[in-house]
Amino acid sequence: MSVTRRVAIDPVDPDPALIAEAGAVIRRGGLVAFPTETVYGLGANAFDEAAVARIFAAKERAASDPVIVHLAEASELGRVAAGVPPAARALAERFWPGPLTLVLPKQPAIPANVTAGRPTVGIRVPRHPVARAVIRAAGVPVAAPSANRFTRTSATLAEHVLDDLDGRVDLILDAGPAPLGIESTVVAVDDASVRMLRPGAVSAEEIAEVVAPLGIALRSGAVDASEAPGLLKRHYAPRAHLTVFHGPTERAVPAALRHAADELAAGRRVGALLADEDGPVPAGLVVERLGSRADLQAIAHHLFAALRRLDRAGVETIVAPTFGERGLGAALLDRLTRAAEGRVIEV
Numbered sequence: 001m002s003v004t005r006r007v008a009i010d011p012v013d014p015d016p017a018l019i020a021e022a023g024a025v026i027r028r029g030g031l032v033a034f035p036t037e038t039v040y041g042l043g044a045n046a047f048d049e050a051a052v053a054r055i056f057a058a059k060e061r062a063a064s065d066p067v068i069v070h071l072a073e074a075s076e077l078g079r080v081a082a083g084v085p086p087a088a089r090a091l092a093e094r095f096w097p098g099p100l101t102l103v104l105p106k107q108p109a110i111p112a113n114v115t116a117g118r119p120t121v122g123i124r125v126p127r128h129p130v131a132r133a134v135i136r137a138a139g140v141p142v143a144a145p146s147a148n149r150f151t152r153t154s155a156t157l158a159e160h161v162l163d164d165l166d167g168r169v170d171l172i173l174d175a176g177p178a179p180l181g182i183e184s185t186v187v188a189v190d191d192a193s194v195r196m197l198r199p200g201a202v203s204a205e206e207i208a209e210v211v212a213p214l215g216i217a218l219r220s221g222a223v224d225a226s227e228a229p230g231l232l233k234r235h236y237a238p239r240a241h242l243t244v245f246h247g248p249t250e251r252a253v254p255a256a257l258r259h260a261a262d263e264l265a266a267g268r269r270v271g272a273l274l275a276d277e278d279g280p281v282p283a284g285l286v287v288e289r290l291g292s293r294a295d296l297q298a299i300a301h302h303l304f305a306a307l308r309r310l311d312r313a314g315v316e317t318i319v320a321p322t323f324g325e326r327g328l329g330a331a332l333l334d335r336l337t338r339a340a341e342g343r344v345i346e347v
Contacts, residue, residue, distance in 0.1 A: 004169045006158060011035065011175035014130045022171055023137025026051075030170040031058060033147040033161045034134050036126040037179050038099050038201060039304070040155040041070070041144030042169065043134065046080070049111035052143050056113065058168035061150040064226050066116040068101050068184070070142045071125050072135040080123050080141050082107050087211050088189040094210050097127040099180060099201035103188040103228060114143050116226040124184055130175050146183065147172075151234050153307045153339070156181045160308060181301035182331055186228040187218075196220045197228040199331040201300070235338040238307045240271065242318045242340040246333065247347035249293065252321035253278045255347040260285050260319045271315035273306055273336075275299065278321065286313050296328035303335065 009018050022032045029051040032043045042058065044051035046069045056063060069080050074096045077084055081104040084092075088102050106114075106121035115121050126132060135142050146154040147161040147169070155161045158174035185200035187207060194211050196204055196218060208218045225231040245256040256272065261282040263270045271286040275293045288306035291298030310318055320336055323329045337344050 004162065004166050004172060006162060006172040006174055009130055009173045009175050012129055014133050014175070018173065019130075019133045019137045022134045022173060023139065025170050026134070026138040026142060027140065029054070031055065031168070032134065033155075033158070033165065033169050033172040034131055035128050035158075035173065035175040035178050036070075036131045036144075037128045038126075038183050039178050039181065040147040040158065040161050041131065042147035042161075042165070043070070043142040043144040045138065046114055046141040046143040047109055047111070049113055052111055052113050055143065055145065058165055059145065059148070059150045061145065063113065064116050065150070065229055065232065066118065066122060066226060067114055067143045067145040068122040068124060068229060069110065069114065070131065070135055070144050071123065072132045074125050076141070077123065080107055080110060080121060081105060085189055085191045087194050087214055087216055090210050090214060091187070091189070091194075091207065092125075095202055095206075096125040097132065098125070099127070099184040100124060100207075101184045101186040101228070103186060103197065118226055120188070120227075122186060122228055128175075128179070130173055134173070145229055151232065151237055153236055153238055153311075154183065154304045156304050160305070163308075177301070177305075179301070180297070181304060182328070182335065183230060185331070186230070188227060192216070194218050198230050199334050201328070201331065203327045204330060205327065230338070233338065234341045236304070236335050237339045237341065238318060239311045240315050240318045242320065242336070242343065244320050244322060244336045244340045244344045245347050246322045246344050249321065251347040255345065256319040256321045257281060263317050263319075268316045269314060271310035271313060271318045273303070273310075273318065273320035275323070286310060286315055293323060296323060296332065299323055300328050300332060303332065307339065
């Protein structure tokens with residue numbers, strides 16, 4: 001593939017002709033990058049093993065990392081899942097369409113390369129009008145990881161997709177920024193348990209509220225990294241060396257800024273991810289302000305784009321404090337920790 005076509009599309013009222021074209025590309029085994037409410041996804045026919053293999057080749061993705069299958073409607077769940085426990089139905093009723101992925105036993109029609117050879121598959125119904133329209137037009141479930149090079153910072157704008165995958169994708173539907181800017185929450189569900197595999201845009205607290213009346217407590221932890229996408233130690237990573245400072249704000253922010261000042265004094269070009277309230281900052285620091293600490297949705301929305309801007313600015317190292325451990329704070333902590341390859345300093 002040598003040419004990637006990028007076309008603008010209305011995020012609320014998408015052009016039917018463009019949607020039909022995207023669906024046709026997927027049906028014939030091609031790759032389409034499209035917006036979801038979380039990040040941009042790179043979609044292929046989930047029933048077509050060769051098409052899914054093209055996703056892995058385009059992203060240079062490890063075969064051990066599964067991809068999520070997207071449906072247009074919750075009523076299509078039986079096409080992909082071989083069993084749907086009561087807790088899964090309750091979660092789907094509460095959060096679909098939306099940023100929650102359920103890991104369930106897979107139907108035999110789902111190829112092994114979708115699931116990294118596991119007997120389970122991650123499934124969700126996205127909320128973004130363009131994503132749902134593309135899936136309907138394709139007429140098949142759509143396998144779609146984030147539309148970026150493997151382990152790199154997730155794509156929240158079409159230009160991010162083009163930066164990473166130009167010439168590797170047939171079509172990019174550009175609907176502007178992905179609204180949430182952070183990936184879906186992933187939970188594994190069976191008859192007896194619900195396990196949090198990856199924190200995301202739906203909080204653990206929200207999930208617990210749904211499953212508690214069923215007598216199920218939300219547990220945490222994956223058996224191994226192949227249970228869900230985004231579980232590798234290095235993921236979402238910028239090119240620059242990121243160090244994260246975790247602890248109460250009154251300690252984490254000064255610690256991050258002291259480290260930045262030391263790096264600047266050593267002659268390095270240094271960037272920082274900070275909330276609007278964080279500072280004052282040392283002279284020469286390249287700062288990306290993510291939003292107020294009182295609005296973690298804004299911080300999540302801006303996180304990946306800010307990391308990409310710091311890379312483009314040519315910084316060698318980046319510092320970042322964390323943003324709490326509850327709600328979206330847990331998802332932000334997960335993304336920053338993996339983007340830093342575990343370089344987290346407790347303060």
